[in-house]
Amino acid sequence: MVDILGTLSQEMDGLSRSEQRIAGIIFDDRPFAVNASIIELAARAEVSPPTVTRFCRRLGCQSFSEFKVRLAQSAFIGQRYEEPQSNATNVQEVVETILTRAQSVLHSLHDHLDMDAIDAAATAIAKADMVYAFGSGGNSSLFAGELQNRLFRLGLRTSSSNDHSMQLMTASTVSANDVVIGLSISGRNRELVRALDVASGYGAKVITISKPNSLVAETAATNIGIDLAEGVDVLRPSSARFAFLAAIDIVAHLVAIKRKDLAIEPLRRIKSQLVTHRDGDDSQPLGD
Amino acid sequence: MVDILGTLSQEMDGLSRSEQRIAGIIFDDRPFAVNASIIELAARAEVSPPTVTRFCRRLGCQSFSEFKVRLAQSAFIGQRYEEPQSNATNVQEVVETILTRAQSVLHSLHDHLDMDAIDAAATAIAKADMVYAFGSGGNSSLFAGELQNRLFRLGLRTSSSNDHSMQLMTASTVSANDVVIGLSISGRNRELVRALDVASGYGAKVITISKPNSLVAETAATNIGIDLAEGVDVLRPSSARFAFLAAIDIVAHLVAIKRKDLAIEPLRRIKSQLVTHRDGDDSQPLGD
DNA sequence: CGAATTTATGTAAATTATTTTCTTGTTGAT
DNA sequence: ATCAACAAGAAAATAATTTACATAAATTCG
Numbered sequence: 001m002v003d004i005l006g007t008l009s010q011e012m013d014g015l016s017r018s019e020q021r022i023a024g025i026i027f028d029d030r031p032f033a034v035n036a037s038i039i040e041l042a043a044r045a046e047v048s049p050p051t052v053t054r055f056c057r058r059l060g061c062q063s064f065s066e067f068k069v070r071l072a073q074s075a076f077i078g079q080r081y082e083e084p085q086s087n088a089t090n091v092q093e094v095v096e097t098i099l100t101r102a103q104s105v106l107h108s109l110h111d112h113l114d115m116d117a118i119d120a121a122a123t124a125i126a127k128a129d130m131v132y133a134f135g136s137g138g139n140s141s142l143f144a145g146e147l148q149n150r151l152f153r154l155g156l157r158t159s160s161s162n163d164h165s166m167q168l169m170t171a172s173t174v175s176a177n178d179v180v181i182g183l184s185i186s187g188r189n190r191e192l193v194r195a196l197d198v199a200s201g202y203g204a205k206v207i208t209i210s211k212p213n214s215l216v217a218e219t220a221a222t223n224i225g226i227d228l229a230e231g232v233d234v235l236r237p238s239s240a241r242f243a244f245l246a247a248i249d250i251v252a253h254l255v256a257i258k259r260k261d262l263a264i265e266p267l268r269r270i271k272s273q274l275v276t277h278r279d280g281d282d283s284q285p286l287g288d
Numbered sequence: 289m290v291d292i293l294g295t296l297s298q299e300m301d302g303l304s305r306s307e308q309r310i311a312g313i314i315f316d317d318r319p320f321a322v323n324a325s326i327i328e329l330a331a332r333a334e335v336s337p338p339t340v341t342r343f344c345r346r347l348g349c350q351s352f353s354e355f356k357v358r359l360a361q362s363a364f365i366g367q368r369y370e371e372p373q374s375n376a377t378n379v380q381e382v383v384e385t386i387l388t389r390a391q392s393v394l395h396s397l398h399d400h401l402d403m404d405a406i407d408a409a410a411t412a413i414a415k416a417d418m419v420y421a422f423g424s425g426g427n428s429s430l431f432a433g434e435l436q437n438r439l440f441r442l443g444l445r446t447s448s449s450n451d452h453s454m455q456l457m458t459a460s461t462v463s464a465n466d467v468v469i470g471l472s473i474s475g476r477n478r479e480l481v482r483a484l485d486v487a488s489g490y491g492a493k494v495i496t497i498s499k500p501n502s503l504v505a506e507t508a509a510t511n512i513g514i515d516l517a518e519g520v521d522v523l524r525p526s527s528a529r530f531a532f533l534a535a536i537d538i539v540a541h542l543v544a545i546k547r548k549d550l551a552i553e554p555l556r557r558i559k560s561q562l563v564t565h566r567d568g569d570d571s572q573p574l575g576d
Numbered sequence: 577c578g579a580a581t582t583t584a585t586g587t588a589a590a591t592t593a594t595t596t597t598c599t600t601g602t603t604g605a606t
Numbered sequence: 607a608t609c610a611a612c613a614a615g616a617a618a619a620t621a622a623t624t625t626a627c628a629t630a631a632a633t634t635c636g
Binding site (some may be wrong): 002003013034035037063066068069072073075077091092094095098099102103107108109110113115119122134135136137138139140142145146149153184185186188189195198208223239241246249251253254257288 | 320322323325353354356357359361362377379380382383386387389390391394395397400401406409410423424425426427428430433434437441472473474476477483528529530533534537538541542545576
Binding site for chain 2 (some may be wrong): 593
């Protein structure tokens with residue numbers, strides 16, 4: 001089930017004037033919208049009740065009350081309606097802007113993710129002899145590290161690198177049952193492309209998480225496509241990272257499921273080491 | 289707003305037989321209860337609609353629809369953190385579970401984030417002579433790297449370390465206008481605590497992003513508290529990471545605003561280097 | 577530019593959901 | 607056994623929501 005307010009914020013342009021007025025009230029005063037009857041909501045938006053019904057239908061709900069329930073469940077933060085987005089300067093606004101954008105990114109990921117690619121990637125990784133994760137630059141090298149961080153726990157032999165020369169050399173040593181994962185937001189990292197091509201030439205299965213149809217994506221047997229417009233404000237951190245991390249989470253979780261029996265023991269050992277050598281609290285996440 | 293399901297389980301004894309039957313259905317099948325009309329719910333509990341109305345009133349709601357909204361809110365919060373675990377084995381479900389949880393984490397961050405701490409942290413960082421970011425373990429070392437990745441772009445001298453010995457040695461070299469940022473999900477990283485204490489002793493301003501009231505948090509002049517219950521399923525990646533990254537994004541963005549004039553030039557230079565040495569596409573995020 | 581068509585929206589009627597009122601039945605104390 | 611007090615349903619009243627239809631606005635196309 002998808003978050004209704006996430007959907008709403010994406011569909012905004014497709015709405016008519018009256019419908020946008022309704023949406024405005026919903027973003028502006030969620031407590032009111034959640035508790036109001038269709039008549040009250042219609043009155044406040046200065047539209048007729050049937051318009052509200054139509055509005056709900058357009059968002060994929062079968063009735064107004066279904067819409068209300070979904071609205072009540074929504075975890076979407078959303079910004080005050082009037083706010084012109086990017087000149088937010090006070091703390092409250094920055095917090096709202098960044099969290100809302102992160103949520104929107106996750107929401108749109110939900111719509112665009114290629115489930116088959118995800119599944120193919122997880123299947124290949126789960127039975128790999130060795131997994132290599134390659135990425136460079138401020139963001140993608142973080143992703144490569146993260147992939148290693150997730151996969152080694154599942155008892156997979158994993159190595160990550162953000163160094164082009166190492167990637168190239170490593171790629172020359174792979175064998176047929178290995179998986180090489182290439183990460184790139186832009187999809188234009190030519191050094192990475194070279195390394196992936198080499199790995200592919202030596203028979204490794206190449207998986208990428210990158211922009212669809214990009215240079216990097218073209219090198220892969222399976223590409224998990226992530227394509228999100230970045231804002232223009234250079235001061236604003238790129239929220240694509242949330243999408244990449246979520247994609248990595250999803251793949252890693254699926255690998256964990258596919259390797260369930262193999263993964264339990266390494267996880268148990270890691271936990272036991274941490275608990276023994278730290279301070280015996282068993283309830284913490286695995287690794288700080 | 290009180291949690292209606294909590295209220296319900298407390299009031300259980302005070303309910304009549306019919307009302308308990310209604311309660312039973314609500315506990316048993318919340319998706320049904322949340323979507324059903326009063327007639328459907330009454331039919332399933334084999335009671336009459338007025339009995340359902342009375343039931344809602346007894347729980348402090350003014351009407352059935354108010355009850356339903358409250359139920360939707362509280363049921364969903366439970367549902368979000370509760371494990372739909374073992375049955376989430378197909379790709380679609382895993383994707384939804386992970387994205388929903390990530391979104392919920394961001395939502396709850398929005399509710400709990402201490403704006404004053406955020407602002408104080410950003411102010412201190414923005415005018416620091418040098419910024420050190422310390423974190424260890426699979427997750428927190430990633431955060432430390434991320435913090436460096438964000439801050440160096442703003443023309444701040446920044447260094448990060450995930451090595452306890454280095455942290456300790458580095459902490460011995462700090463001076464009064466430096467800022468040291470400690471990162472820890474659990475708040476129990478004793479080696480980090482030691483390094484932060486040392487840095488603090490030499491006059492640096494210590495900021496932490498960690499669990500409120502934890503050992504790590506106690507060392508700081510300013511702690512940005514993040515406390516999110518982790519699921520119990522060891523196979524599932526910890527979604528606290530999204531909260532930490534979002535917090536880092538927020539702080540970094542505020543620093544960027546506070547340093548606006550100082551930050552533009554380094555950003556321009558980074559971009560120009562990337563564009564010159566890669567392939568002239570100006571529309572990409574800063575760094576792959 | 578203006579007719580034709582589509583789309584958006586409101587009004588009023590029909591339907592459905594919910595609550596109120598009233599009645600009956602049940603339980604348990606005296 | 608009788609009376610209170612409570613529980614719960616039936617039917618009626620009310621309120622909310624949707625449907626069907628009509629009209630106005632916007633858009634397309636000649």
